[in-house]
Amino acid sequence: MKLPDPFKSEQATKWNIIDGNDIREDRQLAADVLIIGSGAGGGLAADIFSRAGRRVILIEDGGLRTSSSFNLHEIDAYKDLYQEGMTRVTKDGAISILQGRTVGGSTTVNWTSSFRTPHQTLEYWNANWGTKSLTTEAMRPWFEIMEKRLSIQEWAAANANNDVIRRGCEALSLSWHHIHRNVKGCWNLGYCGLGCPTNAKQSMLVTTIPAALERGTILIHRLHARRLTLEKNRATGVEANVTNGSGAIVRIKAPIVILSAGAIGSPSLLLRSEQIPNPYQRTGKRTFLHPSVFSFGQMPTEVAGYHGAPQSIYSDHFLWEGGTSGAMGYKIEAVPMHPAFASALIRGRGENYRQKMNQLASTNGILSLLRDGFHEDSPGGTIELRDDGTPTVNYPITPYLMDGAKRAYLTAAEIMFAAGARAVHVGHFDSPVYKSWNEAKRGISELEYKPLMLRIGSAHVMGGCAMGSDPESSVVNENGQHHQIENLYVCDGSLFPTSLGANPQLSIYGLVARIVHKIIGGTELYFDREYLPGTVQLKDDIK
Amino acid sequence: MRINRRRLLQNGLDQTLRLGLIGRGLAVTTAPLLAVNRWLIPSAVAADATLNLKYIKPPNFKIIYAILSASLGLRSDELTPKAKSETILTLDNHLDKMAPSLRQDLRMFLDLLDFPISRIFFGLNSTWEEATPDELDKFIEGLDHSTINIKRYAYQGLLTLLQVAWFSGESAAQSVGYPGPPDSIKPYIESDREIKP
Numbered sequence: 001m002k003l004p005d006p007f008k009s010e011q012a013t014k015w016n017i018i019d020g021n022d023i024r025e026d027r028q029l030a031a032d033v034l035i036i037g038s039g040a041g042g043g044l045a046a047d048i049f050s051r052a053g054r055r056v057i058l059i060e061d062g063g064l065r066t067s068s069s070f071n072l073h074e075i076d077a078y079k080d081l082y083q084e085g086m087t088r089v090t091k092d093g094a095i096s097i098l099q100g101r102t103v104g105g106s107t108t109v110n111w112t113s114s115f116r117t118p119h120q121t122l123e124y125w126n127a128n129w130g131t132k133s134l135t136t137e138a139m140r141p142w143f144e145i146m147e148k149r150l151s152i153q154e155w156a157a158a159n160a161n162n163d164v165i166r167r168g169c170e171a172l173s174l175s176w177h178h179i180h181r182n183v184k185g186c187w188n189l190g191y192c193g194l195g196c197p198t199n200a201k202q203s204m205l206v207t208t209i210p211a212a213l214e215r216g217t218i219l220i221h222r223l224h225a226r227r228l229t230l231e232k233n234r235a236t237g238v239e240a241n242v243t244n245g246s247g248a249i250v251r252i253k254a255p256i257v258i259l260s261a262g263a264i265g266s267p268s269l270l271l272r273s274e275q276i277p278n279p280y281q282r283t284g285k286r287t288f289l290h291p292s293v294f295s296f297g298q299m300p301t302e303v304a305g306y307h308g309a310p311q312s313i314y315s316d317h318f319l320w321e322g323g324t325s326g327a328m329g330y331k332i333e334a335v336p337m338h339p340a341f342a343s344a345l346i347r348g349r350g351e352n353y354r355q356k357m358n359q360l361a362s363t364n365g366i367l368s369l370l371r372d373g374f375h376e377d378s379p380g381g382t383i384e385l386r387d388d389g390t391p392t393v394n395y396p397i398t399p400y401l402m403d404g405a406k407r408a409y410l411t412a413a414e415i416m417f418a419a420g421a422r423a424v425h426v427g428h429f430d431s432p433v434y435k436s437w438n439e440a441k442r443g444i445s446e447l448e449y450k451p452l453m454l455r456i457g458s459a460h461v462m463g464g465c466a467m468g469s470d471p472e473s474s475v476v477n478e479n480g481q482h483h484q485i486e487n488l489y490v491c492d493g494s495l496f497p498t499s500l501g502a503n504p505q506l507s508i509y510g511l512v513a514r515i516v517h518k519i520i521g522g523t524e525l526y527f528d529r530e531y532l533p534g535t536v537q538l539k540d541d542i543k
Numbered sequence: 544m545r546i547n548r549r550r551l552l553q554n555g556l557d558q559t560l561r562l563g564l565i566g567r568g569l570a571v572t573t574a575p576l577l578a579v580n581r582w583l584i585p586s587a588v589a590a591d592a593t594l595n596l597k598y599i600k601p602p603n604f605k606i607i608y609a610i611l612s613a614s615l616g617l618r619s620d621e622l623t624p625k626a627k628s629e630t631i632l633t634l635d636n637h638l639d640k641m642a643p644s645l646r647q648d649l650r651m652f653l654d655l656l657d658f659p660i661s662r663i664f665f666g667l668n669s670t671w672e673e674a675t676p677d678e679l680d681k682f683i684e685g686l687d688h689s690t691i692n693i694k695r696y697a698y699q700g701l702l703t704l705l706q707v708a709w710f711s712g713e714s715a716a717q718s719v720g721y722p723g724p725p726d727s728i729k730p731y732i733e734s735d736r737e738i739k740p
Contacts, residue, residue, distance in 0.1 A: 001730045071733040072724045075633055075711035085640025087704065093696040096703070189728055197732060307725055339721045343615075343710040344703045349687065350680055354616030357710075361720035386644050429687045452695040453687075 003198055005068040006210050015213040017064065020223035024246040031057040031218070034237055034254035036225045036269065039105020040508040041492035042260030043204025044146075046212035048516040051526040056217040057252055058209070059240060061265070062101035064221045065108075066205065070195030074340040077194035081109050083264075090381065091394040094451035095291055096344075098459040099262060102195075103221050104205030106262070107505060110459070111192045111310040111336065112181040112201055114152045115502035116143045117510065124324050124374060129497040130469030131478040139510055145527060146509040150202040151184040159190065159308025162334040164297060164364040166313045168415030169332075174317040179333075181309060182505070190307040190336060223250060225261065226389070228273035228488070235276075235488040256487055256519065259465070260512075263287060263494035267383040267464035268391035270475075277484040280472045283465065284383030287393055288373040288499035289458035293405045294335055294345045294427035296356070297364040297416030305337030305365055311503075318411055319501050324374040328404030331501060332412065335365035345455050347429045356425055356433065364416060368408030370401060373463065373498030380499075383464050393461075402449040405456070409447075413440040427455040460504050465494035480515035491515055598638040598646065599631055603653045605671045607631065611705055613679035626712055633708040645700070652697040665694060 006012060033049045035042045038060040046058045065080055078086035083099040090097065100106035119136040126132060146152070156178055158166060169176040186200040199206045213219060222243060229236045229251070237253035259266045267284035270276050276283075315332040322329065335345065339360060346356050356363075372378045381395030409426045416424045417437040424440050425431045428447050434440035447453075467490075468474030471483040480495060482488040491512040493504050500507055520526065599607070608627060611617060638646050655661035662671075666685035669678055686698035709715050716723075724732065 003731050072728070073711070075637070075707065078707065079637055079640050084642050084645070085637050086707075087637070087641045087645065087700075089645070089700070092692065093700055187725075187727060189725055191724060191728075197728060304722075306721060339716040339719055340707045340710040343706040349683055350613060350616040352616070353614065357615075357719045386642075388643060390642050390644070392642075452692065452699055 003067065005066050006199065006206055007064065007066040008068055011214070012210075015210075016216065016218040017213070018218065018220040019064070020220055020240075020242040020250070021244040023223075023242045023248050023250060024244065025248050027248070027250045029057060029218070029250065029252045031055045031252065031254045033057075033256045033258060034252050035059070035258040035260055035491075036238060037061070037105060037260035037262060037265060037492060038103050038204060038209060038219070038221075039100060039260060039262060039492065040107050040204060040505050041512045042258065043104060043107065043208040043212075044509055044512050045258050045260060045491050045516050046217050047208035048513065048526045049520070050212040050215040050217050052520045054520075056212060057254065058212065058217055058219050059223045059225060059238070059252070060103050060105075060219065060221040061224050061261070062103060062105075062221065064103045064219075065195065067195070067197050067199045070191075070197040072191050072194050072197060074194060074338050077109070078340070081195055090289075091384065091392045092397075092451060094397050095289060095395055095456045095458050097264075097289065097393065097461060098457065099264065099461060103219065104203045104209065106459075107203035108195055108205045109193050110203075110503075110505060112183055113311045113314075113333070113503040114147070114150075114180045114182050114506040115500075117507040118320075118501050120320050120324060121498065121500050121502075125468075125497050129466065129474060131467060131497075132469070134478055134511075139514070142510040142514045143506060145525075146506060146513055147180070149527065150182040150207060150509070152180050152182045152202075152506065154178045155181045155183070155186075155309055155312045157188060157309065158312040159188075159305070160299075160301075160303045161305035161308070161337065161364050162311065162313040164299065164303070164416060164419045164421075165315060165332060165334060165366065168417075168419035169315050169317070171418035172414065174315055174415070176313055176315040176317075179312050179314055181312070186309065188308050190310060191338075192310055193336060193338075193341070220250070225269050226272065228257065228269065228276055229253075230273070230275040230485070233485065235485050257489070259488065259490045260492045262492055263461040263464050264383060264391050264393060266490055266492055266494045268385060270465070271383065271385055271391075272389055276482075276488075279484065282473065282475050285464065286373065286379065286466055286497065287381040287383055287395065287464045288462045288496070289381065289393070289395060290369045290460040290462070290499050291372060291401060291405075291456045291458055292367045292369045293408050294455055294457070295366045295368070295409055295412035295416065296346060296425050296427070297366070297413075297419070297421035298359045298423040298433070299362050299364055299419075299421055302361050303337070303364050304361060305334070305342075305363065306339070310334065310336040315415075316501075318407070319371060326375075327407070328375065328378060328400055329371045329501065330368040330404055330408040330411070331371070332415070333367050333369060335367040337363060337365045345427050345457070346425075347427050347431060347455055348425075349429070352432070364419075364421070366412040366415065367457075368405075368412055369460075370404045370408065371499055371501040372401065375400060380463060397451045397456075405454060406444065406447070406449055409444045410441060413437065413444060429453050460493070460499070462493045462496040462499050462504060465490045466497040467495045468497055479518050480511070489515060489519060594628060594632050594635070596631065596635045598650060599635045599653075602657050604631065606653060606656050607634070607705065609671050609674060609679055610683070610701065611709060613676065613683050614702055615706065615709060621715070621718070623714075626714060629712050630705070630708045633711055634704055637704060637708065648697070649700055649704070652701060
């Protein structure tokens with residue numbers, strides 16, 4: 001039996017899709033708009049530009065994998081759908097980085113959690129980066145449009161893994177909320193991170209990209225953007241490499257160049273493009289990761305944290321507790337517990353490790369996402385290029401971050417015990433299985449907090465091409481336009497001057513929708529009317 | 544910093560560790576290992592013909608099995624020939640996707656673990672064949688807790704790959720109670736899956 005796959009449909013036979021591996025000789029192409037990267041920013045930009053009648057070429061480093069190939073085997077997904085086969089780490093190996101590398105980018109493999117940019121974050125940017133027009137009220141309609149476009153709605157059917165957070169928070173009188181998800185007709189399987197086999201997830205792969213292809217956009221996948229080209233202070237396009245060994249170079253020219261390769265890919269492409277001005281050395285600086293630490297509660301009954309929507313409950317109780325200038329805040333969410341994935345998060349050695357893994361079916365997983373970049377002791381990382389031109393993130397682990405990690409462990413453990421956990425352990429090599437909250441409180445406080453002793457992960461790479469009003473401290477303006485190259489725009493998470501304090505996809509959608517409408521100009525909204533909520537009034541903002 | 548076998552041979556172990564792994568901002572002193580000569584380094588071994596491996600070499604197998612069982616607390620009966628070959632193949636496939644510099648570091652780490660002097664530097668005095676479970680446990684604890692970042696970095700990089708490779712296996716996943724995807728989707732996904740080189 002087969003489920004529908006838009007890319008295998010009759011309609012798709014008319015789409016212009018080119019596999020870079022099929023290109024064996026140099027080629028030159030031209031378009032009105034060149035978009036580099038097909039994730040949240042690039043996919044959406046292709047949709048809007050093509051609605052406005054622009055000829056678009058959309059290129060993607062990863063391959064085209066679609067629902068009929070998503071077999072729900074972890075290793076296949078990690079190997080084929082993630083950057084560096086999900087082995088990407090920061091320069092010192094201390095933080096593992098999960099990023100999509102496939103058509104649709106990380107939206108193809110994210111866990112669907114959708115949050116508007118927190119008002120605290122927008123206010124902080126406004127005060128410190130001069131993003132005066134990005135107020136909560138100004139951004140609201142853009143978020144409303146994207147929520148409508150991508151069926152983003154509250155998901156109330158929490159699985160047992162997420163419900164631990166609700167019960168624990170209620171017992172401790174901590175605030176909690178349901179998560180909004182971009183799904184339509186979701187089967188509640190729990191395999192969002194491995195590619196949605198039913199196309200319920202409203203990723204770019206099944207929404208904006210097919211829409212753009214239907215309007216003549218050319219998609220070239222497995223094509224690696226090597227460097228941007230420049231003439232007379234204007235970006236002219238890109239030189240890209242195929243990876244089939246033929247050495248063929250694809251040159252694409254366009255009067256508008258959109259950089260949407262993600263917060264590692266976009267800054268690193270700018271750094272490889274030595275002609276692109278970088279007068280204040282801001283490109284690739286202030287990269288943020290939402291470093292996340294993991295805790296595990298052994299519950300008295302089955303949790304089956306591998307089944308059901310991965311994230312549906314969260315708590316921001318400790319996210320802004322000390323304000324932006326205080327100790328590092330953290331967001332509490334669930335982490336799905338598929339065996340290979342969980343095996344890398346759970347720490348221990350020998351029998352201790354084995355005992356922890358043996359409890360997988362009844363183990364609840366909580367991740368605490370640390371809000372980095374708001375405090376002087378949280379400067380973030382830097383994108384660097386290796387000798388072969390590939391990027392790496394140099395992200396120093398600071399005592400400020402480790403203090404956040406310790407407090408986050410404590411909070412998660414307290415929530416788990418309050419929800420009825422029999423025992424708790426945390427993602428630290430020396431973590432025993434704590435049998436009570438008192439034992440955990442003492443033990444977690446006494447752990448040694450140094451890099452590589454605890455598992456730190458990141459699924460949200462942000463910054464590196466920060467937007468702001470001052471070219472000395474930012475790379476682009478608040479409209480995504482490069483400070484020195486006027487026809488070059490950034491449309492992805494690298495725009496953010498700090499981390500967000502929330503999962504980033506909806507922030508990217510909202511900002512990119514606004515940026516692209518501004519590039520096109522005029523007052524028309526390039527969405528079908530069905531996507532426009534009744535309250536939306538954007539004309540003044542677009543002008 | 545690019546590392547290759549030629550450089551490893553030319554510069555000796557200490558220099559190579561400095562160039563490669565210290566290139567990640569780490570610090571280590573390996574002065575006792577300076578006197579490594581070309582003839583002491585294990586020669587390149589052809590990839591295993593049966594599995595068509597690209598990166599993992601047969602001399603690496605014993606190291607991988609030893610670390611797998613000691614780190615993950617596996618019983619000897621779980622390391623069946625099928626589970627072993629699937630894990631090796633999965634690991635080799637995965638290495639193909641790694642950033643070239645990371646892959647080279649990992650390859651070098653495996654080579655160094657096979658070489659007596661560097662194996663001792665990393666904390667195992669006995670040969671891999673003769674090491675007792677207790678010695679292996681101490682070896683891993685030494686890597687986990689080393690004050691030398693390079694040891695923790697190298698070991699954890701390998702460990703993570705081994706964990707994911709092992710628990711991607713059907714029998715390993717079942718052994719910890721994982722039932723696979725929900726029944727509702729099973730008719731629609733590929734059920735008979737073979738790990739291919």
